Amino acid sequence: MRLYWELSKLAFQRQITYRAATLAGLVTNLFFGLLRVAVLMALYGSRSQVEGISAADAITYTGISQGTIAFLSLFSWYEVMNSVYTGAVASDLLKPMSYFSFWMAQDFGRAIASLLLRGAPILAAYAFLFDITYPRGVGGWAAFGLALILAWLVSFSWRFLVSLAAFWTPNAQGIGRLAFIVSWFLSGFMMPLRFFPDWFISLCYLTPFPHMVNTIIEVYLGLLAGPQLVAALSAQAVWVLVLIATGRIVLGAGLRRLVIQGG
Amino acid sequence: MKAWNALGIYHRLVSVKIRGQLQYRLSFLSDVIATGLITTLGFGTLALVLQRFENIGGWSLAEIAFLFGMVETSFGTMDMLFSGFDPQGFGQHVRRGTFDQLLLRPVGITVQVLGSEFILRRVGRIAQGLVIFGFALATLEIDWTAAKILYLPVVFASLVCFFGGLFITGATFSFWTVEALEVINIFTYGGNEMIGYPAHIYPDWMRRTFTFIIPAIFLNYYPALFFLDKPDPFGLPVFAPFLAPLVGLGSLFAALAFWRFGIRHYQSTGT
Amino acid sequence: MRPIIQVSGLEKHFKVFKHHRGLWGSLLNLATRQYSVVRAVDGITFEMQPGELVGYLGPNGAGKSTTIKMLTGLLVPSAGELRVNGFVPWKERQAYVARIGAVFGQRTTLWWDLPVIESLDLLQYIYQIPTDRYHQNLAEFRQLLELDPFLNTPVRSLSLGQRMRADLSAALLHDPTLLFLDEPTIGLDVVAKERIRQFIGHINRQRGTTIILTTHDLSDVEKMCERVMIIDRGRLLFDGQLSTLRERFGGKRQLVVDFAEPYEDVSINGAEVYKQDGLRATYGFDGKEITASELIGRLSTRYRIHDLEVRAPDIETTIRRIYEEGLLESTR
Numbered sequence A: 001m002r003l004y005w006e007l008s009k010l011a012f013q014r015q016i017t018y019r020a021a022t023l024a025g026l027v028t029n030l031f032f033g034l035l036r037v038a039v040l041m042a043l044y045g046s047r048s049q050v051e052g053i054s055a056a057d058a059i060t061y062t063g064i065s066q067g068t069i070a071f072l073s074l075f076s077w078y079e080v081m082n083s084v085y086t087g088a089v090a091s092d093l094l095k096p097m098s099y100f101s102f103w104m105a106q107d108f109g110r111a112i113a114s115l116l117l118r119g120a121p122i123l124a125a126y127a128f129l130f131d132i133t134y135p136r137g138v139g140g141w142a143a144f145g146l147a148l149i150l151a152w153l154v155s156f157s158w159r160f161l162v163s164l165a166a167f168w169t170p171n172a173q174g175i176g177r178l179a180f181i182v183s184w185f186l187s188g189f190m191m192p193l194r195f196f197p198d199w200f201i202s203l204c205y206l207t208p209f210p211h212m213v214n215t216i217i218e219v220y221l222g223l224l225a226g227p228q229l230v231a232a233l234s235a236q237a238v239w240v241l242v243l244i245a246t247g248r249i250v251l252g253a254g255l256r257r258l259v260i261q262g263g
Numbered sequence B: 001m002k003a004w005n006a007l008g009i010y011h012r013l014v015s016v017k018i019r020g021q022l023q024y025r026l027s028f029l030s031d032v033i034a035t036g037l038i039t040t041l042g043f044g045t046l047a048l049v050l051q052r053f054e055n056i057g058g059w060s061l062a063e064i065a066f067l068f069g070m071v072e073t074s075f076g077t078m079d080m081l082f083s084g085f086d087p088q089g090f091g092q093h094v095r096r097g098t099f100d101q102l103l104l105r106p107v108g109i110t111v112q113v114l115g116s117e118f119i120l121r122r123v124g125r126i127a128q129g130l131v132i133f134g135f136a137l138a139t140l141e142i143d144w145t146a147a148k149i150l151y152l153p154v155v156f157a158s159l160v161c162f163f164g165g166l167f168i169t170g171a172t173f174s175f176w177t178v179e180a181l182e183v184i185n186i187f188t189y190g191g192n193e194m195i196g197y198p199a200h201i202y203p204d205w206m207r208r209t210f211t212f213i214i215p216a217i218f219l220n221y222y223p224a225l226f227f228l229d230k231p232d233p234f235g236l237p238v239f240a241p242f243l244a245p246l247v248g249l250g251s252l253f254a255a256l257a258f259w260r261f262g263i264r265h266y267q268s269t270g271t
Numbered sequence C: 001m002r003p004i005i006q007v008s009g010l011e012k013h014f015k016v017f018k019h020h021r022g023l024w025g026s027l028l029n030l031a032t033r034q035y036s037v038v039r040a041v042d043g044i045t046f047e048m049q050p051g052e053l054v055g056y057l058g059p060n061g062a063g064k065s066t067t068i069k070m071l072t073g074l075l076v077p078s079a080g081e082l083r084v085n086g087f088v089p090w091k092e093r094q095a096y097v098a099r100i101g102a103v104f105g106q107r108t109t110l111w112w113d114l115p116v117i118e119s120l121d122l123l124q125y126i127y128q129i130p131t132d133r134y135h136q137n138l139a140e141f142r143q144l145l146e147l148d149p150f151l152n153t154p155v156r157s158l159s160l161g162q163r164m165r166a167d168l169s170a171a172l173l174h175d176p177t178l179l180f181l182d183e184p185t186i187g188l189d190v191v192a193k194e195r196i197r198q199f200i201g202h203i204n205r206q207r208g209t210t211i212i213l214t215t216h217d218l219s220d221v222e223k224m225c226e227r228v229m230i231i232d233r234g235r236l237l238f239d240g241q242l243s244t245l246r247e248r249f250g251g252k253r254q255l256v257v258d259f260a261e262p263y264e265d266v267s268i269n270g271a272e273v274y275k276q277d278g279l280r281a282t283y284g285f286d287g288k289e290i291t292a293s294e295l296i297g298r299l300s301t302r303y304r305i306h307d308l309e310v311r312a313p314d315i316e317t318t319i320r321r322i323y324e325e326g327l328l329e330s331t332r
Helices: A002-017 A019-044 A055-071 A079-086 A088-093 A099-129 A137-167 A172-186 A198-204 A214-220 A226-261 B002-022 B025-053 B061-081 B087-096 B098-103 B109-115 B120-139 B146-173 B179-194 B204-213 B221-227 B244-269 C022-031 C064-071 C093-097 C116-126 C131-144 C160-172 C190-207 C218-224 C242-249 C292-302 C315-325
Strands: C005-017 C035-048 C053-057 C079-084 C100-104 C178-182 C210-215 C227-232 C235-241 C253-259 C272-277 C280-285 C305-311
Touching (some): A019 A099, A055 A214, A088 A099, A099 A226, A137 A172, B025 B120, C064 C178, C116 C131, C190 C218
Parallel strands (some): C178 C210
Antiparallel strands (some): C272 C280
């Protein structure tokens, strides 16, 4: 356990080392946030609310989704692929811990650092610039926190699974790129999923993607009451289990391949 | 003679790059598709959402498609022609010291950087941009005059020059910082995203920034008002739609001047 | 003859960001930023005559590559004068680099995806080398460096040694008067090193190409260079003949002894114990004071000796002594 803690701490430190990069990322995320606010407000026009989402909610939505880009590594994450390509995977496998946990511990540190240095400041900036909404009471914040952690677990186990493609093909980055692009559109990152036609929403919910972004937003905005909330959080948890289990099987196959072919 | 020689070298360098990319036909094809996917999915999202919202800032889907298609096509073209200046890739060259290798060759540095990369898969983006633009042309009943027909390619070229200027500016920044390079995305990808929508949806400060400081508004929004015969909501002079070539070339030349300055700085500090 | 390189009082300063360490330190780095000025090159003066082959030595971070970067025009000096081949390198870049060649051992000038021959063809075009001259040179290098087996192989698939041979050819195709070699043998095996050294020597003798070579492999210098310059912490510690260096600082010869049984105290009159490791001891002695046979005689009367070996002072020890003992600090 101490080993995992150290790994997380190291990843955390690595993440906060780059002051200029952090600041640049913040400014960029915020700028795109403002752009998206303008687009959403132009869509709203004179409407005060659409599908239970008020204009203030919509603004808040862009803040939350921009704030989780770094936390969930929504744009790119090629660390595992690179470790396979550089051969670092061999020494990682010799460590007295599972390969999956080895990376999960590191991603946890990275995610927490991103949440503090990228997520929180963006939300603070939004609170300063706009009249945003907040979760209702301690219960609301607790549910949001739980949804965030589950979203990170879904996201990590999904990214890990995609990365395993590197065991089979030398061009896994292309596959990764494709996976990331698809996830933006189906996760509710581009637009709240409630704005889409029903058939499209159902399609999205066949994938793990809405459980990364859309769920945390709906929980934050308090759109899900009692049983709906429980169902949403459970759905996240189920996807975590499914993705981890799949990841284990695929990793096993990948490692066997690595051993047989010698990388 | 010198310019001719530079052109010859550029041609040779670029054909080398293109041949390299066509070596792996399958991965090239999948890359082409992936590259264009963002464009299509982005537009698709808007189309789906507009089923619920009907219009965006008073503009219909087809009108948005006119703006969006034009921007995507020209950005994609720029992205291919100016691949060597892509701030991310160029920053890597500087950091790894491969940029030094270019400085050791007796050829103009700008031509060499321009010829150092030519990412052919961007045709995916160009193609999907053109499809969206084609959808706009087919749906909208544009009143084509001779002036409009002549001006359309000028607007495209101006957009390419403008975006190229942004890439060169971004690449130049990597002589100072590699870490903070992400900010450049605001101007390149942010600028691209921004002018894909009609300018009147933005708050005043944002619109003024893109009118007077980085005059991108004259490259897309004002020309679009002219092509679609829409009134100007901001009351700028009547020649405003025709400033595109001035702004396009102006920003390209300004960027090149900054680039020269950046190289001098690089030679005095290294990295 | 007019010198081909004239350097006087050359300096280069860099600003360096100070990092704090640890978890608290990394938080501190976010908040504060302190710089210190590093004098990577701190007042260097030397000249080189056409046709010389000079070894430029120094430990990592001594200022070797900063000097080379200034000499090749990649960096503008902070202070001092610099004239190479009649040019101020950084001022007239294009005209200057047309007459020099450079090989940086760590990276290639060739196009990664291209077969070697196509890279070379491209360079003919870039340097505007007359066609017959190009073919003449190419034929010579193909023979001397045995390029043929991999001439049609993409650069990315070459071994390190092959790549270095290709890079050397690329740097010499346009008949440069001056050649910069930065660690040309780094990472190569003994055979490959030897081949490269012979080639460099050949080019220097046959074509009169002036060559400046940085390396930390001292056998490169011993085999190729007559003149060496040693730089440390930005300053030139030594500039002169290799033989002078040996004479002045070569100091003691070494005697390595394997004893037949372990001794606690192996000291002996007339020699100094450098190292004692199990049954083996290394002595240093001054050949002017005591001969090797005398010393061996003294040793064998006191200890039972199994085997022994006398070593001449090699340049590696010499230079290590210069660094460790600061031998040249006072001669500056």
